[in-house]
Amino acid sequence: MSEAERTASAPQVGLAAVILAATLDDPRVLTVPVAGQPEGRGEGLPAGPLEPAHPTLERGLRAWVERQTGQSLGYVEQLYTFGDRNRRRSDEGPGAEGEGGQHALSVAYLALVREARPAADSVWQSWYRYFPYEDWRAGRPAALDAIGDRLDAWAEAVRDPEERRRRGDRIGLTFGAAGSGWNEERVLERYELLFEAGLVPEAGAEGEDIRGLAGQPMAFDHRRMLATALSRLRGKIKYRPVVFELMPPAFTLGQLQRVVEALSGALLHKQNFRRLVAQQGLVEETESVTAETGGRPARLMRFRREVLLERPAPGLRLPSSRTG
Amino acid sequence: MSEAERTASAPQVGLAAVILAATLDDPRVLTVPVAGQPEGRGEGLPAGPLEPAHPTLERGLRAWVERQTGQSLGYVEQLYTFGDRNRRRSDEGPGAEGEGGQHALSVAYLALVREARPAADSVWQSWYRYFPYEDWRAGRPAALDAIGDRLDAWAEAVRDPEERRRRGDRIGLTFGAAGSGWNEERVLERYELLFEAGLVPEAGAEGEDIRGLAGQPMAFDHRRMLATALSRLRGKIKYRPVVFELMPPAFTLGQLQRVVEALSGALLHKQNFRRLVAQQGLVEETESVTAETGGRPARLMRFRREVLLERPAPGLRLPSSRTG
DNA sequence: GGGCAAATGCTCATTTTGAGCATAAATCGG
DNA sequence: CCGATTTATGCTCAAAATGAGCATTTGCCC
Numbered sequence: 001m002s003e004a005e006r007t008a009s010a011p012q013v014g015l016a017a018v019i020l021a022a023t024l025d026d027p028r029v030l031t032v033p034v035a036g037q038p039e040g041r042g043e044g045l046p047a048g049p050l051e052p053a054h055p056t057l058e059r060g061l062r063a064w065v066e067r068q069t070g071q072s073l074g075y076v077e078q079l080y081t082f083g084d085r086n087r088r089r090s091d092e093g094p095g096a097e098g099e100g101g102q103h104a105l106s107v108a109y110l111a112l113v114r115e116a117r118p119a120a121d122s123v124w125q126s127w128y129r130y131f132p133y134e135d136w137r138a139g140r141p142a143a144l145d146a147i148g149d150r151l152d153a154w155a156e157a158v159r160d161p162e163e164r165r166r167r168g169d170r171i172g173l174t175f176g177a178a179g180s181g182w183n184e185e186r187v188l189e190r191y192e193l194l195f196e197a198g199l200v201p202e203a204g205a206e207g208e209d210i211r212g213l214a215g216q217p218m219a220f221d222h223r224r225m226l227a228t229a230l231s232r233l234r235g236k237i238k239y240r241p242v243v244f245e246l247m248p249p250a251f252t253l254g255q256l257q258r259v260v261e262a263l264s265g266a267l268l269h270k271q272n273f274r275r276l277v278a279q280q281g282l283v284e285e286t287e288s289v290t291a292e293t294g295g296r297p298a299r300l301m302r303f304r305r306e307v308l309l310e311r312p313a314p315g316l317r318l319p320s321s322r323t324g
Numbered sequence: 325m326s327e328a329e330r331t332a333s334a335p336q337v338g339l340a341a342v343i344l345a346a347t348l349d350d351p352r353v354l355t356v357p358v359a360g361q362p363e364g365r366g367e368g369l370p371a372g373p374l375e376p377a378h379p380t381l382e383r384g385l386r387a388w389v390e391r392q393t394g395q396s397l398g399y400v401e402q403l404y405t406f407g408d409r410n411r412r413r414s415d416e417g418p419g420a421e422g423e424g425g426q427h428a429l430s431v432a433y434l435a436l437v438r439e440a441r442p443a444a445d446s447v448w449q450s451w452y453r454y455f456p457y458e459d460w461r462a463g464r465p466a467a468l469d470a471i472g473d474r475l476d477a478w479a480e481a482v483r484d485p486e487e488r489r490r491r492g493d494r495i496g497l498t499f500g501a502a503g504s505g506w507n508e509e510r511v512l513e514r515y516e517l518l519f520e521a522g523l524v525p526e527a528g529a530e531g532e533d534i535r536g537l538a539g540q541p542m543a544f545d546h547r548r549m550l551a552t553a554l555s556r557l558r559g560k561i562k563y564r565p566v567v568f569e570l571m572p573p574a575f576t577l578g579q580l581q582r583v584v585e586a587l588s589g590a591l592l593h594k595q596n597f598r599r600l601v602a603q604q605g606l607v608e609e610t611e612s613v614t615a616e617t618g619g620r621p622a623r624l625m626r627f628r629r630e631v632l633l634e635r636p637a638p639g640l641r642l643p644s645s646r647t648g
Numbered sequence: 649g650g651g652c653a654a655a656t657g658c659t660c661a662t663t664t665t666g667a668g669c670a671t672a673a674a675t676c677g678g
Numbered sequence: 679c680c681g682a683t684t685t686a687t688g689c690t691c692a693a694a695a696t697g698a699g700c701a702t703t704t705g706c707c708c
Binding site for chain 1: 337376378380404
């Protein structure tokens, strides 16, 4: 080790997992109850400390998740390491981050799983429970009007015109105003803006009514981790075939589309979606068809693992649209 | 804190910085000398332990970098947290990762800077010094032939046919064989493959000749961090206007292209590149032109910061081509 | 003044999108 | 059995984005 690294201080290091699954209409996240939290924030992510026995960070994470939820993980990727002032403020309340405090790092991971069997006292929750305004499948969420108002008020409340403009720009950028429109990948930026504007309980917000708008809070900074995961997933889905980690071995194109829509929170043009998937060679037909929910039976497809070797960046370059 | 997080063990936590700049033909990385390393591995990244006095990870990083190199950082983003068995093997040699050892985490950051004034005993090095085979601007690097041979030998050396096929697939996927061709973003995957195949000194490779092929090694797992940074940057450049963090306030389209080519390691079709940049509204003309290197004087451009507010994902969707 | 070396301007054939129209094949309520 | 409903599929078409080149400009160098 280098001199520098050898003398490193010894902060606490935790591991946390954002475990996602997708039922047709409801993308889910696996939560566990957390004791000793402020009112209404008793839901959290599976997490635990890094232990000397853990051979790697990822293995440690898998161990914790299995112990706490019984869920064994397949696809896992590192998400982000949280350890900033924000994190500590969120954990300990404002003003707690004096000089010299012990750092508390958390290395967060994103995991994608297929089945959704609930185990122990863990619970699968729709992730839109925590971010209601992120679901545009039924049109623009009504909550956005009120949120927008509050954000505008927050921006206006600043004296310095420079800073006021900056806040206004950020609101437009993340929540979509000036031209740009809504970008479904900016989940984290939106959450952070709400946080800074004091519109979420994690930031010490008072009003109860806010919860209905900005979503259910979580323990510690776990909602921030979830937001980070959603941003990552919504982005990654476009250039890597990660959706299939959430799908059963065989599925119809309709189901695949429903899942993608659930993840991205937006509706897609059906015919174009299937053309895209087809021409990208991401799937291949199987023999069987399925009856399913009303309508003409659909052919069952399976993911072509070979594309991983063929195409440089396979993924579903999602179109936009909002047609049925 | 949760029960789990409160009882976290206390591993060493280091901070490391991959600081990149771009001269026209040579993308650079800022290195510092590291003592006590194996022969030939005396170059490393600016790094230091996380200290209680650091308000945030990023602030701690900035402090270390300034102390060690005098360079102050602008654009900074977290890259990855290293703490796996691989890391420790790389640090301590094979067999050192028994149960119960102390973990050594390193939170690595990517920083992009403009100037390249060398300070203290830090040195700017071309990053292709560490990954010679990543630079395709002058055509397919010759080293790839020899590397390919060695990789193939590594794949063939395995008894189990299943595993042999898997290794072959990975080689094809990362170094481009079957159809797919070279994907410039897979810098990390290529390095990791070389590592596993024992073709880099960090993995305990013996032969001296290898160095000329697979590039100069670094201290600890710093070359892996650099590879991670290059992968990230080569990818990000396509959907975020990060290149401009490396450009001076005013530049010509030719210079911009040279930098992008230097980063991506590939040549681009000039006319299409400028059409792309233009129609994306990423830049705007200034009054002045510049004489520059022979040829007709070029107009100086500047980055339009406004695009950050306008377009959802501005960036340079690089074409491929190899025309002059 | 001719030749060089970029920088710029434009064209053109292909592909890739975005939007719809039309048909097919089950289920469901009489 | 019939028609309405619902989802799956097939196809078409115009607009926009890409990939490759050809042609002109405009300084500098000798």
